[in-house]
Amino acid sequence: MTLLYLALGTLFGFVLSRSGAADYDYIQGMFLFERFQLYGIIGTAVALTAPGLWLIKRRGVTLRGRPITIELKPQHRGNVSGGILFGIGWSIAGMCPGPILVNIGEGKLYALGALAGAMVGAALFGVLYPVLQAPLQMPPLKVGPGEG
Amino acid sequence: MPLLLHNLQPLHWSIAGVGIAAVTLSLMLLANRRLGISTGFEDVCSLVLSQPYFRRDAVIGGRRWRLPLLAGLLLGGFLSAVTGGGWSPTWSLGMLDTALALGPMGKLAWMFVGGLFIGFGTRMAGGCTSGHGIFGLSNGEWPSLLSTLSFMGGGILTTQFVYRVLLG
Numbered sequence: 001m002t003l004l005y006l007a008l009g010t011l012f013g014f015v016l017s018r019s020g021a022a023d024y025d026y027i028q029g030m031f032l033f034e035r036f037q038l039y040g041i042i043g044t045a046v047a048l049t050a051p052g053l054w055l056i057k058r059r060g061v062t063l064r065g066r067p068i069t070i071e072l073k074p075q076h077r078g079n080v081s082g083g084i085l086f087g088i089g090w091s092i093a094g095m096c097p098g099p100i101l102v103n104i105g106e107g108k109l110y111a112l113g114a115l116a117g118a119m120v121g122a123a124l125f126g127v128l129y130p131v132l133q134a135p136l137q138m139p140p141l142k143v144g145p146g147e148g
Numbered sequence: 149m150p151l152l153l154h155n156l157q158p159l160h161w162s163i164a165g166v167g168i169a170a171v172t173l174s175l176m177l178l179a180n181r182r183l184g185i186s187t188g189f190e191d192v193c194s195l196v197l198s199q200p201y202f203r204r205d206a207v208i209g210g211r212r213w214r215l216p217l218l219a220g221l222l223l224g225g226f227l228s229a230v231t232g233g234g235w236s237p238t239w240s241l242g243m244l245d246t247a248l249a250l251g252p253m254g255k256l257a258w259m260f261v262g263g264l265f266i267g268f269g270t271r272m273a274g275g276c277t278s279g280h281g282i283f284g285l286s287n288g289e290w291p292s293l294l295s296t297l298s299f300m301g302g303g304i305l306t307t308q309f310v311y312r313v314l315l316g
Binding site (some may be wrong): 001002003004005006007008009010011012013014015016017018019020021022023024025026027028029030031032033035036037038039040041042043044045046047048049050052053056062063064066067068069070071072073074075076078079080081082083084085086087088089090091092093094095096097098100101102103104105106107108109110111112113114115116117118119120121122123124125126127129130132136141142143144145146147 | 149151152153156158159161162163164165166167168169170171172173174175176177178179180181182184185186187188189190192195197199200201202204205206209210212213214216217218219220221222223224225226228229232235236237238239240241242243244249252255256257258259260261262263264265266267268269270271272273274275276277278279280281282283284285286287288289290291292294295296297298299300301302303304305306307308310311312
């Protein structure tokens with residue numbers, strides 16, 4: 001199975017690399033409303049994944065017969081405030097989490113700075129979770145803010 | 149507009165969208181896994197940090213599939229460069245180079261700040277473009293719609309401010 005995840009990650013990374021999703025100028029072009037590319041990519045992906053997921057859930061089991069169980073993300077105040085913070089970072093760096101790794105793979109050395117920042121940011125959030133949990137109305141530690 | 153990577157012409161957006169949907173659906177149909185990248189940062193943190201947050205089942209249990217997926221992203225970018233003109237390290241940063249001629253240390257610092265917002269924000273939101281934006285929206289999840297609108301809004305406001313006011 002490890003090889004399957006590695007292969008799917010590789011395909012994902014290749015597509016992100018060649019589509020503009022891991023390209024600083026294409027990200028700024030999206031946020032400046034000057035380039036349709038990224039809106040087209042995300043829109044197409046959602047338009048195809050939605051019916052696909054519906055079919056898989058209706059089928060109910062994986063190809064190997066294991067039950068399909070989709071863990072839903074919890075709703076809390078962090079969805080909006082964390083989203084805004086992430087958006088600011090996406091704009092500054094010109095890359096979201098997946099493309100940070102893709103850019104490093106491509107040889108864009110500055111992406112190493114983004115990776116270091118993201119690791120420190122995630123670590124900081126984890127350390128502060130006990131403090132942030134009540135004001136943000138996030139689930140208990142055992143559940144966390146959501147996977148993804 | 150060509151990509152920064154070897155000035156390659158990008159894939160058509162519909163082709164890229166099909167590719168991403170194929171990866172997302174394969175993860176679910178083959179392995180009952182929900183696409184998500186930013187939790188992978190926690191997985192990496194958990195290799196060195198021992199706070200309770202990093203010892204959750206969702207983190208420890210996810211490492212064995214999410215870490216290979218993350219390694220694949222690195223490999224995918226590498227193969228894209230190799231097959232697209234050869235792998236060579238670069239500092240080229242397009243519009244930012246034109247607007248603000250930063251040296252390597254300046255670029256690393258700029259990116260580190262962006263990364264801090266990305267790491268902290270995605271974990272606070274409970275997901276990123278993949279987990280909320282692609283999977284969550286496709287699955288009709290309300291928190292994902294809220295998050296997606298928030299990070300699109302945050303990105304639009306920031307880029308508009310940076311390129312139309314600050315550096316414009």
